Structures are given as structure tokens and as C-alpha cells.
Amino acid sequence: xxxxxxxxxxxxxxxxxxxxxxxxxxxxxxxxxxxxxxxxxxxxxxxxxxxxxxxxxxxxxxxxxxxxxxxxxxxxxxxxxxxxxxxxxxxxxxxxxxxxxxxxxxxxxxxxxxxxxxxxxxxxxxxxxxxxxxxxxxxxxxxxxxxxxxxxxxxxxxxxxxxxxxxxxxxxxxxxxxxxxxxxxxxxxxxxxxxxxxxxxxxxxxxxxxxxxxxxxxxxxxxxxxxxxxxxxxxxxxxxxxxxxxxxxxxxxxxxxxxxxxxxxxxxxxxxxxxxxxxxxxxxxxxxxxxxxxxxxxxxxxxxxxxxxxxxxxxxxxxxxxxxxxxxxxxxx
Amino acid sequence: xxxxxxxxxxxxxxxxxxxxxxxxxxxxxxxxxxxxxxxxxxxxxxxxxxxxxxxxxxxxxxxxxxxxxxxxxxxxxxxxxxxxxxxxxxxxxxxxxxxxxxxxxxxxxxxxxxxxxxxxxxxxxxxxxxxxxxxxxxxxxxxxxxxxxxxxxxxxxxxxxxxxxxxxxxxxxxxxxxxxxxxxxxxxxxxxxxxxxxxxxxxxxxxxxxxxxxxxxxxxxxxxxxxxxxxxxxxxxxxxxxxxxxxxxxxxxxxxxxxxxxxxxxxxxxxxxxxxxxxxxxxxxxxxxxxxxxxxxxxxxxxxxxxxxxxxxxxxxxxxxxxxxxxxxxxxx
Numbered sequence: 001x002x003x004x005x006x007x008x009x010x011x012x013x014x015x016x017x018x019x020x021x022x023x024x025x026x027x028x029x030x031x032x033x034x035x036x037x038x039x040x041x042x043x044x045x046x047x048x049x050x051x052x053x054x055x056x057x058x059x060x061x062x063x064x065x066x067x068x069x070x071x072x073x074x075x076x077x078x079x080x081x082x083x084x085x086x087x088x089x090x091x092x093x094x095x096x097x098x099x100x101x102x103x104x105x106x107x108x109x110x111x112x113x114x115x116x117x118x119x120x121x122x123x124x125x126x127x128x129x130x131x132x133x134x135x136x137x138x139x140x141x142x143x144x145x146x147x148x149x150x151x152x153x154x155x156x157x158x159x160x161x162x163x164x165x166x167x168x169x170x171x172x173x174x175x176x177x178x179x180x181x182x183x184x185x186x187x188x189x190x191x192x193x194x195x196x197x198x199x200x201x202x203x204x205x206x207x208x209x210x211x212x213x214x215x216x217x218x219x220x221x222x223x224x225x226x227x228x229x230x231x232x233x234x235x236x237x238x239x240x241x242x243x244x245x246x247x248x249x250x251x252x253x254x255x256x257x258x259x260x261x262x263x264x265x266x267x268x269x270x271x272x273x274x275x276x277x278x279x280x281x282x283x284x285x286x287x288x289x290x291x292x293x294x295x296x297x298x299x300x301x302x303x304x305x306x307x308x309x310x311x312x313x314x315x316x317x318x319x320x321x322x323x324x325x326x327x328x329x330x331x332x333x
Numbered sequence: 334x335x336x337x338x339x340x341x342x343x344x345x346x347x348x349x350x351x352x353x354x355x356x357x358x359x360x361x362x363x364x365x366x367x368x369x370x371x372x373x374x375x376x377x378x379x380x381x382x383x384x385x386x387x388x389x390x391x392x393x394x395x396x397x398x399x400x401x402x403x404x405x406x407x408x409x410x411x412x413x414x415x416x417x418x419x420x421x422x423x424x425x426x427x428x429x430x431x432x433x434x435x436x437x438x439x440x441x442x443x444x445x446x447x448x449x450x451x452x453x454x455x456x457x458x459x460x461x462x463x464x465x466x467x468x469x470x471x472x473x474x475x476x477x478x479x480x481x482x483x484x485x486x487x488x489x490x491x492x493x494x495x496x497x498x499x500x501x502x503x504x505x506x507x508x509x510x511x512x513x514x515x516x517x518x519x520x521x522x523x524x525x526x527x528x529x530x531x532x533x534x535x536x537x538x539x540x541x542x543x544x545x546x547x548x549x550x551x552x553x554x555x556x557x558x559x560x561x562x563x564x565x566x567x568x569x570x571x572x573x574x575x576x577x578x579x580x581x582x583x584x585x586x587x588x589x590x591x592x593x594x595x596x597x598x599x600x601x602x603x604x605x606x607x608x609x610x611x612x613x614x615x616x617x618x619x620x621x622x623x624x625x626x627x628x629x630x631x632x633x634x635x636x637x638x639x640x641x642x643x644x645x646x647x648x649x650x651x652x653x654x655x656x657x658x659x660x661x662x663x664x665x666x
Contacts, residue, residue, distance in 0.1 A: 066633040073633035076642070097474055108471060129642035131631060192631065198514050205521045244602035245611040267615065275615030284532035284621065285561075285607075287582065288594045291615035 018190050019069035025078060025183040029060035032176035039173060052089050056081040071192045072131050078184055079125030086118035133197045136188050143188070147181040150174050211262050211278050218258050220317035225253040226304050229316070232266050233274055233297040233306075241282075246270045252282050255316060266294070273309075341502050342388020342395040346381040348498035349399060353377030355491040356410070369413040377406055393443065396454075396502050400440025403495070407433030451508050458500040465493035534561045535621035536569065541608040544571040545601040548578040548610075559620065562629035569620075571598070571610075580610045580618055594618065 036053040044052070059081035063074045093111045097104060124134050154174050161167035168175075187193065194200060221229065231237030232251050239249030249268045254261060257278075265277045276292040293309040299318075306314040335343070357365060357374035364370050380402030388395035411429035416422045468489050473482050483490075502508070536544070540557030547555035554572035559582060561567075568583040570592075578599070581592035596612040603622070610618040628634065632641050 062633070062635060065635045068628070068630050068632060068634045068639075070631055070633045072631055073642070094470075105471070105475075108474065109467075112467065198518060202517055202521050244604060244609060245600050247611075269615065273615060277615070277617075280532065285534035286532075286617065286619040287534060288596055288616060288618055291617075293615060 018071055018187070018192075021183055021186050021190075022063055022066075022069050022071060022074035025074050025180065025187060026060040026063035028176055028180040028183055029056045029063070029078060029081065032173060032180055033057035033060065035173035035176050052085055055084050071187055071190050072128050072196070075184070075187045075193060076125045076127075076129035078180070078187075079121050079128060081125075083118045083121030083123075083125060087115060087122065090115040090118060128193070131196050132201075133188075133193050135197060136194060139188055140185050143181045143185045147178055147185070150178040150181065154178060207260060208280070211257055211260065211280060218317065219255060219315070220319045221253060221255040221264075221304075222319050225255065226299070226316065226318045229253050229264065229266065230297045230299060230304055232268075233294055235268075239268065243267075256319065276306075338392050338505060338507075339388050341498075341505060342392055343385055345388070345395060345399055345498040345502050346385040348494045349377050349381035349384065349402065352403075352491050352495050353381070353406075355487070359487060367413075369409060373406055373409050373413075376402060376409075380406075392502060392505055393508055396499070396508070397440045397444035399499075400436050400443065402440075404433045404435070404437030404440060407436065451503050454503040455500060458496045458503060461496040462493055462500060465489045465496065469493070533563055533621070533627075534559055535623050535627065536560070536608065537626070538622050538624050541603055541620070541622045544569065544580075545603045545608060547571040548573055548580070548598055548601050551576065560626065562627060562631070567593070571601070580612075582618075 033053050033056040037049045037057075040053070041049045059077040063077055066073055090111045094108065094115055097108045097111065124139070127134055154171055157167060157171045157174070161170065195204065228237055228251060232239070232249075237251070239251045241250040241252060243250050246269045247267045248270050250266065252263050252265045255264050255278075256262070261280075263279050263282050265279060265282070267275050267277075269275060274294040276294050277286065277289045278292075279286055279289065292306075292314070295307045295309045297304055297306045299305075302318050304316045304318065306316070308314065353374045353376075357370055380399065384395045384399045384402075387398055408430045411426040411433065414422075415426050469486050472486050476482055476485070536557055536559055540555075543555045544557055547553045548571050551573050554570060554574075556568055556570045559567045559569040566585055568585060570581045570583060572579055572581075577597065580594075580596050580598045582594040583592050596610065596616055596618060598610045598612055600611050602609045602611065606622060608620050608622050612618075628639055629641070632639050634640070
């Protein structure tokens, strides 16, 4: 089994892991909701309990029912439900706060800020649902901070309670919230969410353009890929991929555009021309990519120099390792 | 029927008249007939009439003129009210006069056609409005008597109305350049329209067969839907006339009907998984082929229905307008 197959299998495991994290998130939300209702029902009544804390339970249920295990949906539902729950609670406190003592005034502004933050959280959820994440660094940091505070609270309670049943009765809400924040960090850190911020989406489009037109400043490939590349252009190495239409032989070699892996697809056509296209993967659609008509390829001082029809040339640095930038190369030599 | 843009401009001019009247009649200083006060009130009313007239042609110019007038008004009012004995009032008036100068400068630059960021106007007017609302709300919670509350909050209400009118005008999308990120995103969007980043484009098998056969039959043309879960749908047209076969990809909802991609096609190769249109000099369009419409794994699928949250707004509007709509919700197997 080669390394790429192991990598592909690992990617599948990661997908399954993230799918299971969405379920963990849903369970944590439902547990939190149930714990809040259990602890507050005698204090604030059933109706207000349902309004304040019922939404996270319903949203958790919807996440479990989602057969696609959509990360965006799970993160969005979390933010919207928790934000809504807080908005209703703090909003009600703001409206009913009628005292004029300094404490009441401070409380009023504190609750007002929390209400605005809850609205902000709902907006984040809306953005997640639209697959357009907001900057995730602060979200992760603040979620970790909350998780750390909750962990401290739980550990403190663990020390002070000797009866485990009593401990769980008192701290079930905090434990559920702790897990909820941890899972939230995991989901927000997922590739899907990270790659859907405004900046990441722009980077994706720009990278696709750069890869397509092949103007990467540091195009490189490993020695065996370089041998295959040059051999195919010279007609010494046969194609190893299925062909159709005017293509008589075809091969693909992996190269690096900076730190990004790309695929150089080489085709020999029935008209005698050799054409190269660069893409992110060998599968999927490819819509009128930039075509480089290759005339010849040769080795020159640790590089392949490719001459295109029309007089332009290109150069691929030959790497010893996938990641042999200068520092790594120095360390391993 | 007055166009919405003119209505926004009219609201701006009415709020200027209200501001002028309120500060002239009701500031309680007993200086109603002071020449500066009379001139300020006259300036605002005359400015409001100008704004109302200009808003029929250009909301941007209306905002510019109103900014200049409000700026002059602020400067005159604050300079005439300078109290050298009272430090805090002096600082407040000084701050207001400097703000007035800044507003005049902004209005002038806006009128001169300088590029500006409408987001800052939105942010500033929203911030003033939020402060006013918070003040009004806290005043009311501490003093629920409506009459005394109104007499205490008279001036903040006027400032709030003025800020609201500027906010409403600045929310007009056609007003001008918006945020840098929005602008970059729009540029990226148009680059992505070229579809270099689209790797999940597919056609249905029956459409692929029609398109392939159209290329081989002189005088025939077929159009089908090119689908993508990530990038939405486009149209693909294959035609053959006078011995020249071509494949075009056309946007669905663009104001132009020009193809995004147009390729003279030599042949089409249809296989189990893909269809490839080959052009000349190595050009090609490779599309995936599926028997049915594909589910988008990033969308949630609950109880057999795939929900696209990005279409939720359209779906709700459709429900409200027509009683039922299948936009946004898709029944899948």
C-alpha cells in the first residue's frame, strides 16, 4: 500500500470523524438543554423554560436527523440556537429591569451587551448556514476560554462534592456546556468551515487561477516525477492513463506549486502535439483550462526546463522530498 | 407612485426640517430670535428643500448636500454656544464643531465624486442611533412616566431621527462603493464565473447524449443544464452548422447572454463517468455525467428533503406569495 492510498484512507476517516462530531455536538446541545430545563423548571416555570432552553434541544434533534451530517448546518444550528436562547433570556432581563440603583444600571448595561452578543452569535450562525464563515480565530479563542472557565468550575465542584450523584446533579449543565464548546471548536476548526471565510474563499479562487495559468514562483516536482515528465515528452515513457477522443497517450505527474500539490496532466494528441494542463486533482470537471503546448523538456542544473511552442519556457525545480525547502534540506543533508 | 430612492431622500429632508424646528423652538434657551439661531433654522429648512429636490435625481448628491448643510449647522450652533466658563460644555461644543467640519469635508468630497466607503457611514449612523436608543431605553426603565421621559429625551429623539434618516439613505445598495472585502469578493466572483475553480460540474446522462449527438449532426443545436453543487447552474449549448461544431457555456442569470466559455469543438467523447469535448490545440471541457441530480453533502437532508439554507429566504417568500414553493427544499431519494 503506497503512501497516497494511506493518505486517502486517512482522509475518509477524518470525514467520518467530523460526521460523528456533529452527532456529539447535537447530543451535547440536547443534554445542555435538558439540564437547563431540569434545573430551572421549578424556578421559572415550564413555559418560560421551553422558550428559553427548548430551542437548543430542537436544533440538536435536527442535527441528528440530518443524514448528510453537514458541518455547516451543525455549526450554524448551534450558534443560532444558543444565540436565540441567550437573546430571549437576556432580552427579557433587559426589558424587565426597572431599578434605578447603580447596581441595576450596571446590570442593565451588562445584560444589554450580552443581548447584543447573542444577536451577534445568531448572525454568525446565519453566516455559517450560508457557508460563509466569519473570522474563526476569535471564535475558537473565546470558545476555548469558556471551555477553560467551565473546566475550572467543574474541577472545583468535583473537589467539593463527595457524592457523585449530587455532583452530576449540580454540574451536569456545566459538563454539557464544556463538551459543547469543545466540540464546537472541533467543528469550527474543520476544513469546510475554515475554507469558507471570506479570505479563504478569495485565496481559493486566486490559487485556482494561479494553478491554472501556472505562474507559481516555485513550481517543483520530485525526481521520479521529473523523469516521467521528461521521458513522456521525449516519447521514451508510454502513457499510463485511459485515453479518449484525439488523445493517443496520457500521463499525469504530481508537482508542487509552492506548498500546494498540483497535477501536471500530459497528453499526446493524434495531431502530434503534446499538451499540458495543470489541475488540483485528476478527477472532477475541467472547464477549458489553460493549455500549455509542450515542445520539448530537458534536465538542467537540478531543474526541468520545458520549452513551449511559441517560444516561452518554464522551469520546474527538482525536489528530493515533498517538503524540502532550504531549511529542511540543510537539516537532512 | 414615488420611487423608494426618492422616498429615502424625502425622509432625509423631513428629518432635517424636524431637527431644525426642534432645536430652534425647543432648546429652551430663550434665544429663539437670536440671528444665528434664525439663520441656522433657515439654513436647515432651505437645505432640506434642496435635498428633497436633488433626491429625485441622485441620492448620493442628496446625502452630500445634507452632510454639508448639517456640518455647517453643527459648526454654527456649537460656535454660537461656546461657554468659556464651563469646561465640559466648552469641550462638547468644540468636539461638535470639529465633527461639523469633518461632516462638511465629507459632504464636499462626496459631491466631488471621491470614492468612499459607505460602510463607514452606516457604521457611524448606526453607532449614534444605538447610543440614542440605549439612552432612551435606560431613561424609560429608570423613569417609566411617559410624559417626563419624553420631555427629558426630547433632543436625543431628534438626533436619533436624523441618524436614522442618514442610515436609511446609506443602506441604499446603489449608493456607491462598499467594503473592500465586498469589492474583492465581487471581483473574485466574476473571475470564478470563468469556472476554473469548478470541479464538480456535471450534466445528466440524457443531456450528455443529446449534446454529443448535436455535435455530430450538421444544422443541429442542443441546450442543457450544466449543474454544480458549489457554483450553481449554467447552460451548456452544443451546436453544429456549416461544418463548424461548437460548445458554449452561458450564464443563467447574467444580464448578458454571451458565453462565458466558447470552444470550437472537434469531437465529444462520452464514457460511463464523464463527457469530454475536445477542441483544437489541446482545449477541452470535461464534465462529469450522472443519471440524476446530485445531492449537495454540505446541505442538510432532513426526513428525505434536502434543504439549501442559501435559498431559505426565497423559499419563505415563495410560500408567502404563492402558498407553496419548491425553491430551497428538494425531495431526494
